[in-house]
Amino acid sequence: MSDATITAPDEHEPIDDGLDHLGLEHQTSTGLSNTKLAMWMFLGSECLLFGGLISTYMLYRNRSGTGVGPDQLWDIPFTSASSFVLLMSSLTMVLAVSAAKRKDDQRTRVWLTVTALLGGLFVAGQVYEFTVFYREGLGYTTSLFSSSFYTLTGFHGVHVSVGIIMLMSLVGMLLTGRIKGDKSETIEMVGLYWHFVDIVWVIIFTLVYLIPA
């Protein structure tokens, strides 16, 4: 009997369930957003993934055997234009995050769509580049150079494509009002991923394309 008296909750006492019932905010031990912390940890681990792929390429870039090598293939003006497109997509992404923080849904949708289009243009450029290389005799298994090059740039291209899917999903969710909780944080998380994809390309562009083999 006495146990029931001790454990019975006071119905007027606020329930500490980790949620702010007005803003759905999580209380965390660090005072920081767990979602954002998880995203930064994910990006930190992605550094190791791309570090491995870039290092492998650097080791094998001179191992083209009798096939075509990087110096005969690279079209620097074309790749520079692709790099510029991806860089500008980072600008439009950050403008989308900024608009989301101002709670300007219309501009957020516009900038997210422009970012996805620029990302699509970059991927299209990469597909074109791969097609040209293949026609010039550089298949995936032609040499250690070709395998490491296609793996590195292909992985990056997949990351960009995943980013485009996330951006378009965000636009759809904004249109239908299906984003729960803080919209700007959700958009900021996709933004962090997108900028990460951009900084990886900054490294690939310099190490793979600009520094001579």
Add this chain to the structure above:
Amino acid sequence: MTMTTDTASVESTNGADAGTGADEHESHDVTDRQYIIIALLLAVLTAAEVAVSYLDLGAWLVPTLLVMMAIKFVTIVGYFMHLKFDSPIFKAVFWVGVGMSVVLYGIMLTTFHFFVT
């Protein structure tokens, strides 16, 4: 039941109130105009990188390109990803990942005599 936060950027991240949250963000972080200026500077730096790659700088070519690449990397992480204004915990988590990657693969490349000319 409210979150305890120290900086305006963290408050804005976690959904501070609609009116003041955005204003605080603008005043503590970067404005849209500044983002555009940063992007233009990055574009100019990219063009400079390409121009440098065509120059005959000899032994200075690779270090020059690496420094320009690092400037672009840090600028995007610091301003576009807001890490410059964010919590030290986020900074630690990301830069530890970058540092581990550089050290680990630096050792790997050294082991395979990559730096031997």
